[in-house]
Amino acid sequence: MADLTTNFIGIKSPNPFWLASAPPTDKAYNVERAYEAGWGGVVWKTLGSEGPPVVNVSGPRYGAIWGADRRLLGLNNIELITDRPLQVNLDEIKMVKRKWRDRALVISLMVPCDEDSWKDILSRIEDTEADGVELNFGCPHGMAERGMGSAVGQVPEYIEMVTRWVKKHSRMPCIVKLTPNISDIRKPAEAAHRGGADAVSLINTINSITSVNLDSFSPEPMIDGKGTHGGYCGPAVKPIALNMVAEIARNPVTRGLPISGIGGVTTWRDAAEFMALGAGNVQVCTAAMTYGFKVVQEMISGLSQYMDEKGMNATADLVGRAVPNVTDWQFLNLNYVTKAKINQDDCIKCGRCYAACEDTSHQAIAMSADRTFTVKDDECVACNLCVNVCPVENCITMVELPKGTLDERTGRKVADYANWTTHPNNPAVAAAE
Amino acid sequence: MSNSPLTPGVVAHRLAPAAYSQNFSDVQPVFDRHEARVAADRCYFCHDAPCMTACPTTIDIPLFIRQIATGTPEAAAKTIFSQNILGGMCARVCPTEQLCEEVCVREVAEGKPVEIGRLQRFATDTLMATGVHPFVRAAATGKKVAVVGAGPAGLACAHRLAMKGHEVMIFERRAKAGGLNEYGIATYKTPNDFAAREVAWLLQIGGITVKTGVELGRDITLAGLEADYDAVFLGIGLAGVNALRAAGEDLDGVRNAVDFIAELRQSDKAAVAIGRDVVVIGGGMTAVDAAVQSKLLGAQNVTMVYRRGKEKMSASEYEQDHATQSGVRIIYGAAPIRVLGTGKAEAVEFAYTVDGPKGLEMSSETFTLKADQVFKAIGQTLLAAPIAQDGAKLVTQAGKVWAGGDCAAGGEDLTVTAVAEGRDAAEAIHATLMA
């Protein structure tokens, strides 16, 4: 059996599945039940400074989008950081950590952007024996307006400054949680790195409006006729999160900086994908909020089965395996030629590939009177659209043309690797000549 | 309850009162909104969809299912009704397992089709529940058309003609409009007076007058209609029934299944007299419906006897299963020799058949079934031919007279086919009148 234990910046946990800082980690009751269910660690719901706690709305705070059979695909929230008194949280954290020594417990923090506030909160949490801190520079709503959360996360200089303060006033490992509401995710990661962060975690939620009520003309979730942007998470955000994780993992400036991958992790497979792109562990929120704590059991069994099948002994064997294969478009092999091929035994003759290719692609699929669909190799540009719209998995596959064979569409033989940087149509190449 | 399934003879009230309403309510549970959206989501929105080709009225099935999936069942209903104004009835009675659902790519791929019929029911019920009729008439053309028979063919024809702006007069010999929707289809396929409600809803288009109790050949003549109207449509169905040609056919207790069903459809079910041992002879939908409904009325033993093998039976596999699940016993490959009894039926003697080179023959192997009631369901025929025939049916057009539905040549004898033929005849009449 593969060994799922992880050591993330010195914090050990029996598996790489942590609960992200959010309602599932809001109190001892939840966290203990999560540990009982098998979660390897938690990042406690974000704490603020001493003083009267924040106030949440008393109407709906979540919105959602759904797929077939009301499967929840995306969740949005306008919740703030913890609304419970600081001391209550600290007492519970201490109690839980004492009982659950083998599990990771990280405290998420968000306080005003001045050194004293950070120094103060860090001294308050020292005594809890928590394993580390996560700086919440991510929440896109409510806190940003008060100069915290993503208001800090969107300005790399602030990230660097606050991270420095934290490293100065605390011995605890420090994770900086990044907001995706920024055009280039590498900049805040680099700033965290410069500030001395031990790791980054990403993504926090994405600014969003999930839907508009077409009767009351208010955005959802609606509070007394009005709505505001909330933070989007769940399966729908995973592709965005994967890209951001990969960008940081392959950036020479931040290469090697540990990453905790977050955003839409719902199954073991999602987790494995984040890890292959460089995440040392993953954090989960929406999947737990949708299905309860028990989902982690499938994640654990699935990941260990996969690692066994791949002959991987430890999670380190998986982490970062896909990073070298993430590249820029200009380096892709323009002489890699494939053709769509339809397996007639699997085809159920729905005609979707035909409609897609005929109406919106390259008119490369023929339809016979008896509804046999075949690809015209002399028209197929290999765009993959038919593969994506076909309801039968693996019915249409992309078959690579071996080197030297004729591509009927271009009339040219398949040649050796060559990319855009040397292509004659590239103006830069022409200029250099 | 004085009687029970064991009471000898042909008697009413075999069951407790509550059992009747339960037995004759909807066979197919109706989708709720969520179920409909889940079922709709299974549709692949096929290009040039096979289901659409298989539908005799060519309803744009992928489009209406997508309209349900996006939360607009009313728009879905309009898509359905624009091709098939009796889409509500068809959703209940179409043998979908032999039509659209049989060729659905998901049936072919995984043996589980998109539930087109139930989705159609959901859409049409939703719109009809609002009471809204979704079509308006074109400007009046000043043309008048007579329609004979208010069955599915006649109603579909009349509606399309009215939509085009023509004035339509329907002559129907029965007391109610609807044809076999009202007098034939199994009760549990169309409970709560749906046939009558559908006719009333359809007539909201305006421009259609229905005269009931008027019979062509008795009260009016075709020549008279041709003189008074610009065109005539005959949708008179098959009013005759095939005879058994077996001894004892005229004993008490031996009846045509269609007459039994017509009476059943119009009656309080508890008051319908039914035998303890019922034998139904035939293998079509009529036979199945007579047998199943006998069982539902409380008959103790119901046996359907069909002269050929299972695969030759015109009732679909689904219908046959429904019969056996309802407690009907089906005997294949046997034909009646005679009905036995003095004064009234007591038993039927059958011989097993052999399907040889000379066709179907009786073997010497016989058996006898106890029977206090015998229903003959061996096919309906044209009663009279007001215009020329094409084989056993009427030609579809003769001068200014058109014909469609069961009475006319072409297509299977199904509600949906009758609707398609009535609609298409209306289009042809319209094209001719406006030329």
Ligand SMILES: Cc1cc2nc3c(=O)[nH]c(=O)nc-3n(C[C@H](O)[C@H](O)[C@H](O)COP(=O)(O)OP(=O)(O)OC[C@H]3O[C@@H](n4cnc5c(N)ncnc54)[C@H](O)[C@@H]3O)c2cc1C
């Ligand atoms: C018991 C039974 C069950 C069936 N079940 C199904 C089913 O589940 N699904 C399915 O698709 N099909 C079913 N069918 C077949 C379906 O009912 C018919 O195909 C359909 O009704 C044909 O429509 P139509 O308009 O041609 O004829 P009909 O429905 O027979 O209508 C003809 C109308 O013309 C009237 N008429 C006849 N002669 C005259 C005249 N001389 N003057 C004036 N009016 C006249 C009749 O009274 C009747 O109202 C069933 C048939 C029967 C008998």
Ligand SMILES: Cc1cc2nc3c(=O)[nH]c(=O)nc-3n(C[C@H](O)[C@H](O)[C@H](O)COP(=O)(O)O)c2cc1C
């Ligand atoms: C209701 C809700 C509240 C959240 N609150 C916090 C928070 O207090 N601090 C924080 O760092 N992230 C918060 N998040 C973001 C999550 O920790 C996580 O980054 C995000 O939901 C993406 O992961 P997921 O797709 O697994 O849900 C919250 C998310 C949700 C849904």
Ligand code: SF4
């Ligand atoms: S890969 Fe693209 S171009 Fe080729 S057949 Fe498929 S849809 Fe058409």
Ligand code: SF4
């Ligand atoms: S989309 Fe797939 S299943 Fe449908 S016709 Fe094309 S190849 Fe066949």
Ligand code: SF4
């Ligand atoms: S064949 Fe089936 S899947 Fe395709 S459009 Fe028709 S109902 Fe939908």
